[in-house]
Amino acid sequence: MTPTSPTPWAHDDRPEAVGRTPRRRLRIGIGGMAIESSEFCPHRSSYEDFRVTRGADLLARYTWTGPDDPMAAQVEWVPLVHAVSLPGGPVVRETFDRIRAELTDRIRDAAPLDGLVYDIHGAMSVVGLTDAEAELTAAVREATGRDTLISAAMDLHGNVSHDFARHLDLLTAHRLAPHEDAWETRERAARKLVERLVTGAGRPHRAWVQVPVLLPGEKTSTRLEPAKSLYGSLADVEALDGVTDAAIWVGYAWADEPRCRAAVVVTGDDAELCLTQAGMLARGYWDARREFAFVGPTGQADECIAKAVASTARPFLISDSGDNPTAGGAGDLAHMLGRLLANDDLAAGRATALHPGLHDPEAVAACFAAGTGAEITLRVGGHVSAGTGPHAEPCELTGEIVSLQILDGVRAAAVRQGGVTVVLTERRKPFHTRADFGELDPTGYDLVVVKIGYLEPELYDMAADWLLALTPGGVDQDLLRLGHRHVARPLYPFDDEGFEEVELAPQLL
Template identity: 50%
Template structure:
């Protein structure tokens, strides 16, 4: 008679929250899925897949929000309360897969993911094995490592291995439960470096080599998994910094692997650079106009909604609209994505495609850098039903095609444009509120520059004036002494937490 399959619950809340944005995130933004629908998020847990057959998987509640502002206390209370209640209704479980991002800031909390996991532990008991999967831009406190048994994160930025990482976390959990051995040893090293994701992309050196070492360490005898977190630069919290965690059955192996990765990251700190050439927005536009490369992409980085920006900063679009080169419809074709403006969208929808309208949009959330923007243009396209934007409108102003949205939306894929009857491949200039270009746009771009613009995810970190992060910290303290990068062996999750939160 075969042994019963282990019962594994799946739960988690994920968002990147900028504390430098005035925006607030409510519960609906997480688009929470519950029960059996949770499992449909993961192709590797589809019926018939080997991993699905290896355990009795039970969806609890998983919600993932577009990066944004701090989560309200009421939203967190509602979502976490429901998650805990649903988990309590499951009965005994053997394992829990904690699917999170790792950079969620909640009003009144400094380590929201660890706080939620502590509540989960109180519900399921100390003997349940927990495996966490995270974004490499998450933050890893000693408390979070203590409360997990296995923990891993993405190894690429942009995150082309997101689903692979989730599958690895689930597979590690199944393997641990099947093996029945002692809990893994966890070696954690906080690294006092805090850099933007655009400075640590694995497309280029030194991050390319720093992260290549992760797979080498993970493949070593006595190691189950290895991970480096860059941390999240746009939240001002004590836990925010880079970190290394290596897990496995052999303390000597995980210690050596963690120290190798931590020293590799620290030693490379001065070599990290932006993934693309940077400059002021006007300078980027000058270069784009002078270049023969088409399409030429410009990243409007300071208000990037996929890093936590409010998305409605009008500063960048205001500068673009003021350029004389784009005043006439026969000028260079420019696509601008995007600017939220619910009233503007409603007015354009009522007017219909082909109508000339005057609308005002933006700066309803983040008006610190420029106020609402009034534009007169021709309605080029209208689209309803987008998961993030809800309704999208394209307004042609001179030779600029401005995408207006009911709610903010990231533009990462070619179809995001072609669905709106726009062709980014034949455009002269494509301006996107983004940091590093996501894979489809990167492959399409003949030229690219990152504009250092203002907003809640300003790439000039020193300009943001963090005051709650642990100091000294590179690059805020460039002449700081070398830190202690010896591995801290963190106690098992069913034992007491020991050691300071360094």
């Protein structure tokens, strides 16, 4: 079979084909909308949650759009609009409609475009929709027209439904979790798009298949097998003659939609080879489904705290995984703070703990009004999640305000009670790097308890030892207790016994 060509030069008479004048530069747009949305999180993501970038600021996000990059001689990059948010709850419909309208309007205004670098995540949920990325991508395709090649760069925790993928020409995803290759993924999507347009290769074949497995990211880290080998094999598949790209998505475990499951896409000019390789990757993922394990040792909150206090490893890090804002958690649950204060050694100050990132704007305002050094009594937590269960109850906190600072534009107040110092934030904020802590030195505490899942690289390097606490929340690692109702069944691990043989037959989009 031969690939179908979208005539990427349809808006050019291509005089270079007969050697009369140099080839014109390609016009390639850049835009997208990216968020990871937990449907089990009571937070709702609004327009104010998104960082919206346009014009020169949008081009400046990427290293490969500059004048010194080799692609500069071939491409005129056309900035459209890009909106990205910290993961959270589902996006309100008005926000989705507003960003979609701006993106598609700018595409039409910029026409004609030879290509589009589509910078998205893949796990966006929108109130009232069941496949938000498919809705957005259908609108984008309508705006570009069929002649424009669209190359999507995605997070491996995204979902790839048939309705979504059929509108795309190339699609790729991160190959590392944690996502140390996030910017490399975007660059790969751009360079492969340019290569196809420059060579006139046209629209490639896309072999797509979903795998009925849905696992949390903390069980699919590429630091460990089997994900390490599965994702490590993608470069070899990509290197085959006739293959352009190969990608595996683990899906997003904290949405409750039929599209939520693993997927494989192999793209290239050799249709049969793409189908064969996609089938092999899908079968490898399915066969390994029971081998996936948590990226680190786990335990319930009290168990993790007791082990950390008793350890001599310092600092000892604990992940408050159920309320991880960078996976979609509300970030306002005081459950872990309550368990820290209930530990005798921490309460008495015989051991120390730093617990950053508890979202509570009212408590932060009270601390800033009182000032550093003041004694204060607060009820913290549950700002968004109140009423969702006993784990969302506020926690009584009485202590000294030891720090007031602005972190990435977010006011943060640190309050110390006994040996426990909690950092309250006026907005949801991750703590992934040493710089995120500001004037507080996390290495000066016995325990550091962070609202995160697997540790990001700087935290991983900082930790003398660590544990993944299986805490409740909007991104609970125990998927079976969350109450999924709308995922397509059968689906592992929701279904297991008698679910041995599945048909994994890739199809060409």
